Amino acid sequence: MLLTKITFFERFEHDILSGTKTITLRDETESHVIAGQTLPVSTFETDRWFCDIHIIDVVPILFSDLSDQHAKQENMSLSELRRVINEIYPGLEQLFQIQFCVVREK
Numbered sequence: 102m103l104l105t106k107i108t109f110f111e112r113f114e115h116d117i118l119s120g121t122k123t124i125t126l127r128d129e130t131e132s133h134v135i136a137g138q139t140l141p142v143s144t145f146e147t148d149r150w151f152c153d154i155h156i157i158d159v160v161p162i163l164f165s166d167l168s169d170q171h172a173k174q175e176n177m178s179l180s181e182l183r184r185v186i187n188e189i190y191p192g193l194e195q196l197f198q199i200q201f202c203v204v205r206e207k
């Protein structure tokens with residue numbers, strides 16, 4: 102079943118809107134989006150809409166294969182990215198990289 106919306110933590114909002122965060126790493130349950138899809142984006146905390154994103158690509162990626170390139174696309178250092186992802190998805194190895202661009206914002 103394709104997702105019809107996606108949420109991000111409020112702390113990522115600025116980076117998404119400024120274009121410095123261009124990927125999100127999700128677990129399998131949140132990976133059901135496809136290239137070409139446009140999705141409304143809301144905050145996880147209060148469900149406040151703040152933009153629409155266009156999905157460019159979705160590819161599987163292992164936690165152990167995360168690289169500086171992924172970190173750059175998340176606007177983080179690699180150690181920060183590993184810490185953040187391990188906090189959101191403790192111990193999870195199989196992730197999905199969703200690449201996106203903002204097409205409409207508040």
Ligand SMILES: CC(=O)Nc1cc[nH]c(=O)n1
Nearest residue numbers: 108109110125126145189
């Ligand atoms: C709400 C939520 O899970 N947000 C996430 C999770 C992983 N990456 C990300 O950018 N945002």
